[in-house]
Amino acid sequence: xxxxxxxxxxxxxxxxxxxxxxxxxxxxxxxxxxxxxxxxxxxxxxxxxxxxxxxxxxxxxxxxxxxxxxxxxxxxxxxxxxxxxxxxxxxxxxxxxxxxxxxxxxxxxxxxxxxxxxxxxxxxx
Numbered sequence: 305x306x307x308x309x310x311x312x313x314x315x316x317x318x319x320x321x322x323x324x325x326x327x328x329x330x331x332x333x334x335x336x337x338x339x340x341x342x343x344x345x346x347x348x349x350x351x352x353x354x355x356x357x358x359x360x361x362x363x364x365x366x367x368x369x370x371x372x373x374x375x376x377x378x379x380x381x382x383x384x385x386x387x388x389x390x391x392x393x394x395x396x397x398x399x400x401x402x403x404x405x406x407x408x409x410x411x412x413x414x415x416x417x418x419x420x421x422x423x424x425x426x427x428x429x
Contacts, residue, residue, distance in 0.1 A: 305330050306328075306329070306330040306331050306401065306418045307327075307328070307329045307330050308326055308327070308328055308399050308400070308401060308418055308419065308420035309326065309327045309420055309421070310324060310325065310326050310397065310398065310399055310420040310421065310422060310423040311324070311325050311326075311327070311423060312324040312325050312423060313397060313423030313424045313425045314424075314425070314426070315426040315427075315428065316389055316425075316426075316427055316428070317427070317428055317429075318389065318390060318391060318427060318428065318429050319388055319389065320389050320427070321385070321386060321387045321388075321389065322386045322389065322425060323383060323384070323385050323386070324340070324383065324384040324386065324397055324399075324423060324425075325381055325382070325383055326338070326340075326381065326382040326383070326384075326399030326420055327380065327381050328380045328381065328382065328399075328401070329380060331401070332405075333375075333377060333380040334357060334375075334377040335357050335405050335406060336357060336401050336402050336405060336406075336407070337354060337355070337356055337357060337401075337402035337407055337408065337409035337415070338354070338355050338375065338382045338399065338400065338401055338402070338409075339351055339352075339353065339354040339355075339399070339400045339402075339409060339411065339415075339416060340352045340353045340354075340373060340382075340384045340397060340398070340399055340400075341397070341398045341399075341400060341411075341413070341416075342393075342395035342396065342397045342398070342425075343395055343396050343398070343422075344392075344394060344395040344396075347395075349398070349413065350364065350411070351364060351410075351411025351412075351413075352364055352367055352371065352373075352384070352397070352411075353367065353371055353372075353373035353384060354373065354409035354410065354411060355373045355374070355375055355382070355409065356408065356409050357406060359375070360409075361373050361374075362409060362410075362411075364411065366392075367386075367393075370386065370387050370388045370389075371384060371385065371386050371387070372384070372385040372387075373385075382399050384397070384399075386425070389425075389427045390427060391427050391428065391429050392427075393425060393427050394425060394426050394427050395424075395425060396422040396423070396424050396425075397422060397423050397424075397425055398419050398420050398421075398422045399419070399420045400413075400416035400418060400419045400420070401416060401417065401418040402415050402416055402417070403415060403416065403417040
């Protein structure tokens with residue numbers, strides 16, 4: 305069965321960096337759109353970054369220039385490199401897999417059918 309397991313979260317100070325990982329199993333990792341989402345306390349979950357099967361990427365404006373999404377198809381792992389972290393980046397971060405093979409990426413949550421359990425990122429000022 306499909307499994308997504310995030311790791312790499314933690315607590316850092318403003319300006320710090322973290323790299324999140326999402327280990328995927330149970331499907332052809334390279335052929336699906338993948339995304340990173342986050343949910344802060346009291347807020348709705350939002351899309352942060354997506355990566356297509358061909359490696360094309362998109363980012364929400366608030367993280368452009370600071371976050372980088374990437375994947376290693378040989379290792380079936382999705383990454384999110386987060387630099388210059390701000391307190392407003394504090395949230396639970398989730399990786400997700402699109403519903404359909406070869407589908408295009410977007411940040412609409414209904415596009416994604418499998419979700420990890422999340423990893424907490426806390427940025428202090």
